[in-house]
Amino acid sequence: MSATDPSGTLGDTAARGFYPEMVYQRLRLDILNATFEPGTILRQQELAERYQVSRVPLREAMTRLTAEGMLILRPRRGYAVISLEPDQIVEVFELRAVIEEHAGYVAARARTKDDVRRLDALIVAMEALDPASARYVDDWSSLNYDFHVCLVGSTRRERLARTAAALRDTVEPYIRIESRLTGDMKHAEREHREIAQAFKAGDATSLAALCRQHVEHTAQRLLRQIRQRSAATSPTHLS
Amino acid sequence: MSATDPSGTLGDTAARGFYPEMVYQRLRLDILNATFEPGTILRQQELAERYQVSRVPLREAMTRLTAEGMLILRPRRGYAVISLEPDQIVEVFELRAVIEEHAGYVAARARTKDDVRRLDALIVAMEALDPASARYVDDWSSLNYDFHVCLVGSTRRERLARTAAALRDTVEPYIRIESRLTGDMKHAEREHREIAQAFKAGDATSLAALCRQHVEHTAQRLLRQIRQRSAATSPTHLS
DNA sequence: GACGCCGATTTTGAATACAAAATTGCAGCC
């Protein structure tokens, strides 16, 4: 799976100058970063100009993102960034828990020395970031994303990696939005170190459990934040 | 999730006369039925004529199927029906085992009386088919497909259903090809009855285990057939 | 006889053009 094709949907060619792929990558990042917030309706003309292509390759990228669950299409109305209710976020995390537990189990057995080095390097990079920097949360999120890619990629199972990525992508905007508000990455970093340890040791049972817990804890933190914030935003009926 | 939108990728509208959706449905069935066998290169002009649309909506359908893993795109070369090595088939079934076990657990708790009736009806319909009929395997496969849709649909979890469907779809052509060769559906029918029983009883633990086993057994039967057949086809090196 | 090169043909990718549906804004009415 090449670096420019994280979802592994293309064949073997490098696909230089293949517009749909490039637009897909850029639009995908814009959604993950919540540059286009959940619920945003995406005007085709506008986006085509943003990415400097015609509507044709743009629509191909949107179709792909729709199939992956990051966009929703209402025919003749347009595409919109998927907006998830708390219930749906829970659903995605439950599925992720099941799948990434499995991924952890497989990864502990299939991983190479190189995988171990890469994962460690990512942890070092994350912990080396300056929490006071303006880009802190975004940089951290990007590395954290790579951390998960590295982990499931170590399974050497294309389909598993794709499935896990698609699910992660749908909740990633929510995680980033809340991360920006809290700025607290320490909980995740502790869990990452535990995961890296079991990963290096090749302890499949432990790694599976840790991966599941990591997903569950992430869900818990996220949902707590969302509920707190929605309680604060809508003053409820007792004004 | 509407009957015309099994993958749940569209919004709420009925999408009348929306070509990409129609073409998607038809092409998808043609792949599931192995009308286009794994590895087949799909010529766009030819297919557009087959489905009576221009290449534009056809390509949209193909993009979607590519994202779902049923096609593969090699840019500037064309789309082809995905062709899986035995290893990859194993991978998909392992993932399915994990996911459908989870689905069984959830379904046993979320299912309605109507779901139970529908599942039972499907079993009755399957067992009522005439094994001597020319259409037997195809009709049975179609009902079997609905059986699984009903089961995971009973979880009321869109995302889970979509994920499970996408994985099933990639191996379905192989199952149908082998089913046509053997014509033996009895093993699956016995397992279906056990599943329906736990489903009706709402026994989450049993249903989860049965779903996992059903997937595993299907994989075992399929792979045994494939290996037998490939051994018979290629006479190996000892001529 | 096999291999490689070069032109003709096919096929895909992308832009443009057009048609149809949805949205917007405004006027008139209750």
Add this chain to the structure above:
DNA sequence: GGCTGCAATTTTGTATTCAAAATCGGCGTC
């Protein structure tokens, strides 16, 4: 004041068109 209906505008979906890349086939050469 708010609602309804209609026209103008916008926006999407689809066909057509064109350009570029890949494939195919024949020819010559080794």
